[in-house]
Amino acid sequence: MTSATSKRVLEHPARNEIRLEDVLHALADPMRLTVVRELAAGEGELACSDIDLPVTKSTSTHHFRVLRESGVIQQIYRGTAKMNGLRREDLEALFPGLLDSVLAAAAAESARDRAAPAAR
Template sequence: MATYHPDRDQLLIEDVLAALGHPVRLGIVRELAASEGERTCGSLPVEVTKATATFHWRVLRESGITRERKAGRYKAVELRRADLDTRFPGLLDAVLNATPPADGASAGSAS
C-alpha cells in the first residue's frame, strides 16, 4: 500500500496548523527540526502507546509536515521543511520559536 503525501501545492494551512496544534505532534516536529535528515520513527521520544503514535505520524504525514519511507524493517521520517517554507514562508520557524519546549519534556506526554 502506498503512503499518501500531499504535493507541495496541495498543502493547506488549516491542516498544517491543526497538526502543529497538538503537543505530541509539535514535540515530534521540534525533534525533527533539530535533526539533520531522516530519523526512524522509533528513534524519536514519543511517550504514547504505539497505536496513538501511529495516529500522530499519520496526521503529520497527511498534513504534509513530514514524509515517510520504508527503510528495511523501519520507517524513516523527515520534516518537509523546504516544502513548508516555500508554501508558507516563516510559518514553521514562527511556530517553533513561539514557545520553547517544556523543560524535561520529550515529544509528548499527552495523547
C-alpha cells in the same frame, strides 16, 4: 508493483495540495509538535522509534499519520524502518517563516515551563 511493495508506499499530499488549516491543526497537538521539534533538531531523517513519545504505539502511529497527511513530514520505508523528515522546503515555499516561527515559539514556551514549573 507487487501487492507487498504497494503496501510499503505511503501517500503524501503534493506541495500544491498542502493546506494551511491542515498544517496548523497538525502543529497544534503537543505530541505532534514534539515530533516536529525532534525532526527539526536532528540532522536528516529519524525513524519513528527514534522519537520517544509518552503514548501507546497506536497513538504514536496516529500522530505520525496526521503529520504526513497534512504535509508537515515525509515518510518513507528504509528496510523495516519508517523514516521521517520535515517537508521544510515545501512548507517554507507555501507559508514563509511559519515553521521557524512555530519552532521558536515552542522553544520559548518550553524554556518558560522549565524556569517556572511552580507558577502553573
